[in-house]
């Protein structure tokens with residue numbers, strides 16, 4: 208399987224190349240040349256363990272020997288605290304897919320544990336070094352750091368918007384004091400961090416000179432890893448309910464998680480609707496209502512990992528909406544870069560699975576409270592947005608699976624606001640208070656980032 212760029216000006220590349228590169232040289236995102244169809248194999252797949260399912264689904268996409276892939280997948284999910292990796296539990300008339308059983312208690316561990324292992328594998332096989340530069344609105348950073356901490360041949364530089372991630376999220380990053388980990392606290396918003404990131408990766412000479420690699424959700428391996436739990440949970444819920452298809456509700460920020468659901472559907476998993484749920488930062492929800500994608504200001508909310516205006520993975524979906532026309536997409540993205548807005552020429556065809564809605568702070572708090580009081584189940588604020596929007600689209604005869612993207616203890620303040628009591632705890636997080644921390648303050652400019660990265664690589668210099 209080869210990979211092409213959404214902007215159509217990159218030679219096809221292998222999975223190993225794509226994983227190491229991140230963004231395509233023409234500024235586009237990588238996608239597989241074709242998507243394998245598993246629709247006739249669903250019955251056989253349904254009885255596999257998480258690991259075996261992952262290996263079977265990933266195998267056609269990757270250029271690694273199957274036995275090696277098996278080893279990488281096994282190692283990646285052995286760090287989870289339940290054997291089933293991503294269990295689905297019933298909460299009232301919905302099904303909650305718990306994606307928070309990994310080391311940092313958010314769904315991003317599913318992808319980043321695997322990505323860390325793939326990086327190490329490829330570096331060992333091919334030699335060389337890798338300097339990961341990333342930006343986080345909260346959860347990506349800690350999951351990425353935990354994916355590569357202490358690994359030989361890898362450094363990681365993670366920008367986060369100073370003061371705009373929760374204290375717990377911050378601690379999950381800054382308390383990782385391994386020498387290959389650089390936490391950069393940027394004086395700006397998450398979108399500023401993403402802009403700087405795009406620019407640094409846009410400078411191909413700099414990128415090659417310093418062996419930069421990406422770990423943010425544009426990395427294809429992340430999307431791929433996330434496809435697996437759509438299959439795993441759909442099978443579990445279909446088995447439990449006897450249904451022939453399922454709907455999913457996904458709390459959405461960068462469009463990575465929900466895009467994995469879209470790929471799962473294109474791979475033949477019987478998904479009816481994909482419910483796109485946003486908080487007050489609703490650029491994507493509005494797009495799926497009126498076809499116009501227009502950038503606004505970022506509003507801080509209770510669900511900071513979704514406080515995003517420009518969704519980095521959205522381009523992949525646009526590519527399919529434009530019938531895989533890289534030239535048309537390139538023009539559209541140029542226009543978006545210039546004007547901050549774009550509009551699709553035609554409405555989605557019948558069979559487009561997306562529906563959308565948003566939930567504000569009041570709705571988020573109300574859903575957390577109601578779910579706890581009625582069912583004794585604590586939702587984190589991101590998951591609560593998904594559950595809130597899911598209620599609008601729930602169908603009588605099709606089970607609704609709501610992705611629980613983080614453990615509620617990661618967002619304890621929101622739980623206190625909703626319930627008046629500090630009910631959400633997790634031993635992993637409670638242990639972080641008082642641990643030594645490491646971080647470097649950074650202005651929101653490309654120049655400052657370039658200096659910090661170059662200094663560390665050339666002189667082994669740390670400024671924290």
Ligand SMILES: *Cc1c(COP(=O)(O)O)cnc(C)c1O
Nearest residue numbers: 346460461462463464512612613
């Ligand atoms: C990253 C994140 C999201 C948003 O996922 P995207 O792939 O960016 O759409 C939602 N909830 C939590 C808890 C997250 O960490």
